[in-house]
Amino acid sequence: MNERMKGVWWKLLAVALVVYTISAGLTVEVPALAILHETIRNLFFHVTMWFGMMILMLVSVVYSIKFLSSSDESNDIVASESAHVGMLFGSMGLATGMVWAYFTWGDWWVSDPKLNGAAVTILVYLAYFILRGSMDDPTKRAKVAAVYNIFAFVLLIVFLKILPDMTDSLHPGNGGNPGFNTYDTTPKLKMVFYPAIIGWTLMGVWIVSLRVRLKTLAINKMEQQ
């Protein structure tokens, strides 16, 4: 029982935190801001997707570096599967962002450094999977993919953080933005926002762990045959 609890507690925590996010996220008192109105609650859903994506991509690049220093194939599996789930989170972030943009900025897509940066980041990681798919030799594939992954993570930081910070962006958190800034983040919002990041990210980690286990099984079976 104790041994089983070890693998289960963080999944329970993930579910509990997301249940809290949905319940408190829709009822917590939010600041009344022009343009945003109730949509500020998307903070707990749209923004957390991007945080989850960035954390999963960080996990991915750490395991890529681990692979390069150890040549242990299991590290490569974790790197590729967490990048996969990170892409899922990123796509969700992009799609939810478009809906939010339409109802607050008036268009599905505006040519904004943050938005274009996000799109480029998604493309950079798509290239990671195309690169993986284009090579048959598993050792070579793992090595080239690991090196590219480091490059991709650097680009993620540049396109999602550094470039939007250098210019004015409509998007909150970068440059000058009239709609929403750090002063508007009330303690009540933070009380839902931080648990939401942890909850959604842990859900992502859960999916990663499933994918890693499945991939390991498949590879072991291939080797037996």
Add this chain to the structure above:
Amino acid sequence: MKTISKIMLSFIALLFSGASIAQDTDKIEMAKEMMASGKIYVVIAVLLLIFLGIVVYLISLDRKIGKLEKEAKNQG
């Protein structure tokens, strides 16, 4: 006399400017009625149901993979 009227005027202007700011924040629509009638909980219930459905699905996947792992261990 002139200075007094000037002060009075600016005071009145100040009052009105304050009132107009207060009105602006009143105009921002928030879903207060929705909260009061409690119907927002219906939305929460629907969202929770969807989320818990996904969780149940993940648990079943988790178990299936666990079974496969056990089988692979016994064979190996």
